[in-house]
Amino acid sequence: MSSWYLNKNLKPHGPFSFADMKNKILRGEVAPTEFILNESDGEWRAAKEWREFSQEIFPAFQVNYFKKSSPQEKEWILLDFKGEIPRQQGPFSVGELQHMQKSGLVHSEDYVWRSGLTGWVRICDRQEFS
Secondary structure, rough: OOOOOOOOEEEEEEEOOOOHHHHHHHHOOOOOOEEEEEEEOOEEEHHHHHHOOOHHHHHOHHHHHOOOOOOOOOOOOEEOOOOOOOEEEEEEEEHHHHHHOOOOOOOOEEEEEEEEEEEEEEEEHHHHOO
């Protein structure tokens, strides 16, 4: 059974089992564009390019099929890293977060979450904010 590695801050982390890597993806700890390696393959690729991980497991691509939301609905929680301890802010609507992005209060690399997602996701990875 081969091991998986994750590239964080230009340093490889691991080894992880397949199940561990999948759980990291589900929790939002691995973005679709972050590079991972399977030691049996030996090639670093974006996480979403591995056929072993379906696109639907990434919080960036997850859809809540049971609930249709409007752009005005306040359902997004922002993870604020400005202090010593990260804290949650919100809820915010898509429009509010887009306005906060334009004014520089929120950055594309900041994390958000809403009900129906398995983990936190970077704003830049969700189509609502692109």
